[in-house]
Amino acid sequence: MSDSVSYAEVIGDPIAQSKSPAIHGFWLEKAGIAAEYRRCHVRSNELADYIASRRVDPHWRGCNVTMPHKQAIMPLLDRIEPVAARIGAVNTVVPRDGALIGTNTDAAGFLEPLRADLAKPHYFRMARIIGTGGAARAIIAALADEGMVLVVAGRDPDKARALLDELDPKGEHHVAPLDHFAAATEFAFDDRAGCFDLVVNATSLGMVGQPPLNFDFSHVPPGSVCYDIVTAPLETPFLAEAKARGLRTIDGLNMLIGQAAVAFERFFGQPAPRDDDDALRRMLTA
Known part of the structure; x- marks a missing residue:
């Protein structure tokens, strides 16, 4: 894992159970994108510091957000997209032009x-x-x-x-x-x-x-x-x-793969390679 490579990640507490690194890692390899997707254990009292540190990290492409942070992260962001504001939860954050944008890919x-x-x-x-x-x-x-x-x-x-x-x-x-x-x-x-x-x-x-x-x-x-x-x-x-x-x-x-695909395109700037969804499902259920 390199400190100089572009990366996205998933945050939550707990986080070990998340399938997101496996899904995004599969797509990054298929697409030949030189980036990583990580998991990061962030406790509730660490959330503000996490956001502050990622704001100034030029390699950070964004994060998925799992429980218990989907509501708590919203006041820490610069803009909430309408879909996330309506649902009342953010599950994806992306940096854009110096601002942090919160959205929701679940719908x-x-x-x-x-x-x-x-x-x-x-x-x-x-x-x-x-x-x-x-x-x-x-x-x-x-x-x-x-x-x-x-x-x-x-x-x-x-x-x-x-x-x-x-x-x-x-x-x-x-x-x-x-x-x-x-x-x-x-x-x-x-x-x-x-x-x-x-x-x-x-x-x-x-x-x-x-x-x-x-x-x-x-x-x-x-x-x-x-x-x-x-x-x-x-x-x-x-x-x-x-x-x-x-x-x-x-x-x-x-739903899990579908919402990840929306996030993947936001993080890495191109659609997720979906030709091998059957292989992805087999890997996730092995």
């Missing part, structure tokens, strides 16, 4: 595997979103902008309503308690031809070491796409059941 990363679907015309689009945390904020904002009617479920329905009122106040959206989707329903779905239905687990439920997501598939319209942002395990019980029912599934690596 774009989440939408990437849905782009072909969203490019088609639909009579009606609905997404059922489980969760009201930080990831859910980005997902709600992204899907509302795509003209989807949202049903947001959380332990606290008032929090879900507040999120919708903040992120898309003109939308005709709905809220539900988390346990609404855990119990079976006898609701008879109408003809879904020409509709686009999406079900998203935007929580850590189902992740290794976390409780399972209690979800009854009687709530899922025929032909739905089921999307889980959890990355460990990659095939969660939620996705495994969706697949067994013949539904299309999208796993958490899609």
Whole structure:
């Protein structure tokens, strides 16, 4: 690791678990870019000093930001891009013309595997979103902008309503308690031809070491796409059941790689080389 080479990095506390160095390192090698992508353990009381030191480092190309710094870093920056201001969190910082710019690539990363679907015309689009945390904020904002009617479920329905009122106040959206989707329903779905239905687990439920997501598939319209942002395990019980029912599934690596690709271009000035995504996925899951 050279002190004179251009580099970007990921910061957080903890940071050892981050897959970002593997993803960006893979792309840097494929693109033949003489730069590095590192991880840097930054505690909350070290964040201001970290930003001050990177401001004057000519080799620093920016950083990704993980928990617990996504909100705390915002006052330390010179400008927050509108997408990050709306979501209320910064996950990417880049230096530009002497200023530090904060943005958020989660919304774009989440939408990437849905782009072909969203490019088609639909009579009606609905997404059922489980969760009201930080990831859910980005997902709600992204899907509302795509003209989807949202049903947001959380332990606290008032929090879900507040999120919708903040992120898309003109939308005709709905809220539900988390346990609404855990119990079976006898609701008879109408003809879904020409509709686009999406079900998203935007929580850590189902992740290794976390409780399972209690979800009854009687709530899922025929032909739905089921999307889980959890990355460990990659095939969660939620996705495994969706697949067994013949539904299309999208796993958490899609969002992770998608948001990293947006950041990569901001850091290194050229698009991420995506021709070998299958090899990248194999490396990340080995």
